[in-house]
Amino acid sequence: xxxxxxxxxxxxxxxxxxxxxxxxxxxxxxxxxxxxxxxxxxxxxxxxxxxxxxxxxxxxxxxxxxxxxxxxxxxxxxxxxxxxxxxxxxxxxxxxxxxxxxxxxxxxxxxxxxxxxxxxxxxxxxxxxxxxxxxxxxxxxxxxxxxxxxxxxxxxxxxxxxxxxxxxxxxxxxxxxxxxxxxxxxxxxxxxxxxxxxxxxxxxxxxxxxxxxxxxxxxxxxxxxxxxxxxxxxxxxxxxxxxxxxxxxxxxxxxxxxxxxxxxxxxxxxxxxxxxxxxxxxxxx
Amino acid sequence: xxxxxxxxxxxxxxxxxxxxxxxxxxxxxxxxxxxxxxxxxxxxxxxxxxxxxxxxxxxxxxxxxxxxxxxxxxxxxxxxxxxxxxxxxxxxxxxxxxxxxxxxxxxxxxxxxxxxxxxxxxxxxxxxxxxxxxxxxxxxxxxxxxxxxxxxxxxxxxxxxxxxxxxxxxxxxxxxxxxxxxxxxxx
Numbered sequence: 001x002x003x004x005x006x007x008x009x010x011x012x013x014x015x016x017x018x019x020x021x022x023x024x025x026x027x028x029x030x031x032x033x034x035x036x037x038x039x040x041x042x043x044x045x046x047x048x049x050x051x052x053x054x055x056x057x058x059x060x061x062x063x064x065x066x067x068x069x070x071x072x073x074x075x076x077x078x079x080x081x082x083x084x085x086x087x088x089x090x091x092x093x094x095x096x097x098x099x100x101x102x103x104x105x106x107x108x109x110x111x112x113x114x115x116x117x118x119x120x121x122x123x124x125x126x127x128x129x130x131x132x133x134x135x136x137x138x139x140x141x142x143x144x145x146x147x148x149x150x151x152x153x154x155x156x157x158x159x160x161x162x163x164x165x166x167x168x169x170x171x172x173x174x175x176x177x178x179x180x181x182x183x184x185x186x187x188x189x190x191x192x193x194x195x196x197x198x199x200x201x202x203x204x205x206x207x208x209x210x211x212x213x214x215x216x217x218x219x220x221x222x223x224x225x226x227x228x229x230x231x232x233x234x235x236x237x238x239x240x241x242x243x244x245x246x247x248x249x250x251x252x253x254x255x256x257x258x259x260x261x262x263x264x265x266x267x268x269x270x271x272x273x274x275x276x277x278x279x280x281x282x283x284x285x
Numbered sequence: 286x287x288x289x290x291x292x293x294x295x296x297x298x299x300x301x302x303x304x305x306x307x308x309x310x311x312x313x314x315x316x317x318x319x320x321x322x323x324x325x326x327x328x329x330x331x332x333x334x335x336x337x338x339x340x341x342x343x344x345x346x347x348x349x350x351x352x353x354x355x356x357x358x359x360x361x362x363x364x365x366x367x368x369x370x371x372x373x374x375x376x377x378x379x380x381x382x383x384x385x386x387x388x389x390x391x392x393x394x395x396x397x398x399x400x401x402x403x404x405x406x407x408x409x410x411x412x413x414x415x416x417x418x419x420x421x422x423x424x425x426x427x428x429x430x431x432x433x434x435x436x437x438x439x440x441x442x443x444x445x446x447x448x449x450x451x452x453x454x455x456x457x458x459x460x461x462x463x464x465x466x467x468x469x470x471x472x
Contacts, residue, residue: 008299017344020306021379024342025403027313028453028466030425034403058310060303145399177425177468179449201314216314216426216468 009056010088015039019057019212023203026214031176032144033127033211041207042084047077049207051104051123052084058119058203059085059102064092066100071108071249071266078106097269107170109191111248111270114200116217122185124206127213129173129183149181152224160229169234175222182213182221189223190235190249196221238263241283243274290362293326295340305341312455312464317422317431319415323460325367328359335382335409335457336363342407343380345369350378350394353387355411375406382409385436391444394452402449405467412436415458424469433463441471 007013015037022036041049059065065085069078073095081104082093094100097110104121114120126132130140133151143149152173159167172189176182184195185204195202195215202215215221225231236250241262248270250263262283265271275284295301301324308320327336343349349370351360364370375381375393388408397405412434419434420441433456435441444451444467451467465471 008303013298013302014344014346016302016306017342018346020310021342021347022403023310024313024407024453025405027310027426028468029402029449030468032402032449035401058303058307060307061300141400201310214314218428219425 006088008061008089009059009085010041011039011053011056015053016057019053022212023054023057023214026203026212027201027216029180030215030219031180031182031213033206033213035210036212038207038210043080045208046125048081048104048106048123050205050209050212051106051121051207052081052205053207054121054203054205054212055081055085055102055104056089058121059089059091061089061091063101064094064099066094066097066103066269067105068103068108068110068267068269069106071110071251072268074268095269096273097267107186107188108249108266109187109194111265111267113194114198116199118200120198120200120202122187122202122204124183124185124204124211125208126171127183127204127206127209127211129171129181144180147179149175149224152181153226156224156226160226166225166229166231172231173224175224176215177220178222181224184221188235188249189231190233192221192223192231193233195219236263239281240265240271240274241281243271243279243284244281245271245274245279289328289359290366293328293336293363294367295324302341305337308462309338309341309455309464312462313426313453313466315426315431316424316465316469317417317427317433317463319417319461319463321460322457322462328363330354330357330411331360331363331382332411332457333460334462335411335455338409338455338457338462339364339370339380339382340367343368343370345371347379348373348377350375350381350383350406352381352383355383355387378406380407380409382411384411391440391452396447396450396452399450402451405450405452407453407455409455409457410436412456412458415456415461415463421472422465422469423472426466427469433465435465435471438471441465441469445470 067078069075223231322334325336394406
């Protein structure tokens with residue numbers, strides 16, 4: 001049921017046009033952060049206001065919408081954003097990655113490869129990969145315009161000097177089409193390879209920071225690294241306790257107060273589909 | 286005011302604009318792919334596809350340049366009534382609308398600044414026909430190569446060389462569009 005008091009997908013048409021123009025420029029300049037006039041949304045900053053605005057601008061009445069929060073369809077954030085669009089846009093929602101046409105995500109890329117016709121919308125807290133190295137926007141903008149990314153390599157080098165390996169494990173910086181260094185949002189670096197050469201359109205929305213950026217399908221996205229310290233997509237060295245998957249990203253869950261723990265897939269849809277297909281992990285009841 | 290001016294807009298603005306934008310976005314994300322675009326019935330010589338792009342993306346915030354035969358009273362009145370977009374010279378526009386020859390020279394349009402390459406014009410080009418035969422395209426959004434009948438070659442090569450600055454193009458013919466962003470290499 002749609003709340004008729006609102007325009008389709010909550011935002012007014014002029015706001016959607018403004019966001020849509022930003023998305024088009026973002027697609028034309030992959031990895032470049034397009035400023036946009038982010039609106040107040042009926043949820044606090046940090047809860048995905050950027051992603052929600054991008055989703056509102058791209059959703060069509062016949063879309064099937066999925067929201068994941070750290071891979072899970074059933075967390076507060078995911079449930080409330082899903083019901084927000086059920087109410088304001090009257091669209092179908094799903095938890096199945098395969099059935100969804102638009103997927104809004106916080107900090108994960110689904111395990112299942114995406115297909116043409118799907119759109120992945122990322123919620124981004126800090127869109128500027130150089131922000132923690134250089135706090136001034138005027139300077140980071142200049143660094144992007146001059147392609148001056150030496151500082152980022154220094155940061156990765158300092159990781160190696162201090163820890164012996166690149167210790168950055170999430171929001172791992174990538175270079176898009178050999179030009180812009182981009183923050184992939186705080187996805188684990190395990191997910192970084194999925195950004196490259198994806199069949200889906202990937203859109204990134206940062207509400208508080210008022211930036212939109214995008215990756216067209218089949219874009220070349222390379223994680224920054226060094227010849228002698230190549231990028232490695234790491235995950236916990238276990239298999240899923242419920243579905244026994246060896247190749248999915250795992251969450252560590254503390255199960256009692258005497259140090260017991262289990263590892264489970266962070267992508268709940270992927271895990272459920274495997275269990276339904278008969279796979280069984282060592283902790284499955 | 287003529288009836289023709291008041292008619293031809295979206296009958297369901299929110300729904301039709303959403304569907305039209307998805308077509309435009311798919312075109313821009315997959316250069317060389319063709320998308321069907323309709324909903325608006327603008328006065329001649331504006332095509333349905335180009336008219337729908339204007340209704341979907343233009344409003345009072347987007348200065349628009351009309352080139353050649355499209356710069357006529359009927360089209361001006363229709364766009365003014367339905368979008369409120371101000372008409373400006375090529376150098377100040379965010380969107381330009383016209384036939385390829387009328388839109389020349391490309392050097393007249395803003396291509397953005399190195400710090401803000403998004404502050405650049407999008408050209409909506411009215412084409413007689415659009416086909417998937419012709420020049421080869423390569424770049425983001427294209428798996429291997431795509432093909433598109435472009436009005437010429439060199440202008441798009443020069444445009445691509447300016448990346449990340451440059452112009453983005455939406456080609457319209459009848460009820461069909463294709464797009465060519467600056468990121469696409471043409472050969």
